[in-house]
Amino acid sequence: MSKKKKEDLKKMFSNSEWNSETIIEADKVVSKIAEDYLGLKTYPNQFEIVTSEQMLDAYSLVGLPVSYNHWKFGKDFVINKNNYKKGRMGLAYELVINSNPCISYNMEDNTTCLMLLVLAHAAYGHNHFFKNNYLFKQWTHADAIVDYMIFARDYINKCEEKHGYEAVENVLDACHAIMNYGVDKYKKPSKISPSEERDRLKKKIEDERILANDLWRTLPKNKEDKLKKKRYPSQPEENILYFIEKNSPKLKEWQKEIVRIVRKVSQYFYPQGQTKVINEGCATFSHYEIINKMYDEGYLSDGFMTEFLHNHSNVIFQPGFDSKYFSGINPYTLGFNIFVDLKRMSLNPTEEDKIWFPEIAGNKDWASTFRYIVDNFKDETFVLQYLSPKVIRDMRLFELSDKSTELKYTVTSIHDEYGYQSVRESLSQHYNRATYIPDIQVFDVDVYGDRTLTLNYTSIDEKNINEKDLEVVLYNISYLWGFPVRLVEGGKLEKEIKKPINTKGL
């Protein structure tokens, strides 16, 4: 590129007002650095400029451009809008969704500097993550999500016309109560295109008349059979919505389809919940590297960099545990710090690094190391393997033991030689899904009796289930199941946490 052209661009990027030409020119530079310098591989970008209200719309649908209608989204919208209006909440500079093309929403009042930052951050950093991380590759279909959501919206609209909005809302409410349990963690769903989806549906409706559910057809042949009855399901089922969709004796076809839609959406968001640290780390590290490289190559002025560094440090601000601003560990900070440290040890390793990370220390190829990690890990494993002693020291991380039986916390490990391993393992457990979503699975159905559905809770860290919502949630499940639902603990049918909750069902 000619020196003159670079000077022109520098001038353009220094102007805090931008237009579409600014973004097109910036994208040319950013994409080249992303590809050549970091080796990022991305979906094509759809870069949308939105107003704050449109950003709030996007918030309430968690970024999806389309969704079925439900009061829950209205509630989120109203709450966010009120918080925003009263200045209690700022809006993100961007919001990006996992789709192909990769859609990012960018606030109209971003300065040129912020636009370049979010371009590098979302349109390249997150975009690469969505396209290459194993969880996203395995679980979500970036090509199909928008079409699927259009199908879902239309289908639910049709159901409302046919069965009344209340009937539809009841099913959706019940499904939302156990949306977290609409996820397969290990099985891989078969890929299905929207047109196949429609064909499958037609066939299903066709089958409806002749459908007899295998589960309920199994009548005991004689008394002996009944005595040695097997548990159903033979293996516990973690995907409660899936189990209900396939086995509920009372759900009609359209209701099953709604259950299916909710669990599909839940499955789509499943990888995002498990990759906050590594995904934000990837995007933050990318924007930091790309913008600095642009500066090194002479595209950016010193003034631009001052503004950039100011914004960047806001993004990775981590208040200490005793600050009034503290609200947990900032995933941007943690992810970014880990990647920066990996780059450092790749280029300038210390003796400590050689012991802890023999394969990375001094390998010089930090960009491939970065990509390898980004593509193959989720938060839990990322922290477990790559949280380095230096990052633990820099962030002054320490581990606290909190036993419900004791009046005091105990500091069990700090940022020293004896504590690194323990802090790292403990922090990685923060990102284990079971740490924040109780492990509850379908355990048994009383096939020969009153069809009670038994769910089993497996406790970790001796934690109990919150009693408060328990009954309502079980009620919701029994609404879908059509028969009583109860909850037991520890895989013992007799160890009841909650007695059977019944509803008249649908």
Add this chain to the structure above:
Amino acid sequence: MGINIIDKRNNPKGKSSKNRHKLLKRISDKIKKAIPNIVKDNDVKDLTSSKKGVKIPIKGIGEPQFSYDQKSGNKKRVYPGNKEYGAGDRIRKPNDGEGKGGSKGSNDPSVSEDEFVINISREEFLEYFFDDLELPDMVKKHLNTIVNFKQKRAGFSNQGTPNRLNVVKSFKNSLSRKMATSIFFDKKIKDLEKKLKNEALSEEEVDVVKKEIDKLKKMKLSISFMEEVDLQYNNFEKQPVPVTSAVMFCIMDVSGSMGEKEKDIAKRFFMLLYMFLTKQYENIELVFIRHHTAAKEVDEEEFFNSRETGGTIVLPALELMNNIIDERYSGWNVYTSQISDGDVWSQDDSSACKEVLENEILEKIQYMIYVEIPRGYSESGDLWADYKNLSNSRENFAVGQIREVSQIWDVFKDFFKKKAE
């Protein structure tokens, strides 16, 4: 491949409006559904007298989830920003897990909402309440009007009766008038005195001037202390305000024949009447009298909730009320509503009741309503016949029958139509 920039700013607004509409619909449905429970679970007075409005808990816009009990368990958590702790240190737990270093992060998914509580004003509540009963709009307006007036200070006037004379204001006026008038004399006196001093005057002339001065001084003294024009009276205007105090007697038959359904109707009816009265009176005292064969004054809780059996004699209740009025509420605005299933022990009782009402009670009270909740298809009894008879001849006595909750409003409306005429 180049970037695809889409400027969405000019797209139509209100993408979330459908979802918002669904939320609003849900809320108003829930309020309507919650109202029968509120009527059942709340005190008549609490519900309707609170100036702050009515709190309605709405189940169903929270989003229940399975979650952990945050207080339980044996957990290990990692925090940033250690300053002074070493391994093995013990730290006191903050109360309820809040405060410094609290155990909840903002992205803790287990933080879930309780049931929402919506605060609506009393007027809004009435809307919903009457909506339930299909209250015609016209009558709601009637409920909202204020009928009584109160005298209120409204500045001063130069006309009025002596008892409203404002002494301070009048005296101030007189002072200023006196000062203003005396300046005229003072000035003249001064001029003359100057003349005496400065000008060479003959003896004669001096005398004339001195006389003149004396005359002026006398005139100055003769300025009257108070004149008609000084007088100021306190001025009053009529302002519409609710009449301040009234007492409402609720008399209910609690003999064995009054079931839950009858009590529900009774409660709703009392509430309606109470609300109607609170529109016009600032303070309303409630007196609850229950009776079977004997009458007793009770509190609201007992009135609606406890159950007794036995036959029915009405007279003791009326007599008890009569005594209470004499003892505690003479001169008050008294409203009475009596609810019964119409079953009485004997005809003697009902004619005795009629007599007490006619000769004693109706003279003392503003208005009395008798509501009968007949059981099944039974014929109207003696009490009905006597009361009906009486209501034809007395302006401030009305009777009505309610069989179903849905009829409450119609009957209620009839009562007050009659009064308005």
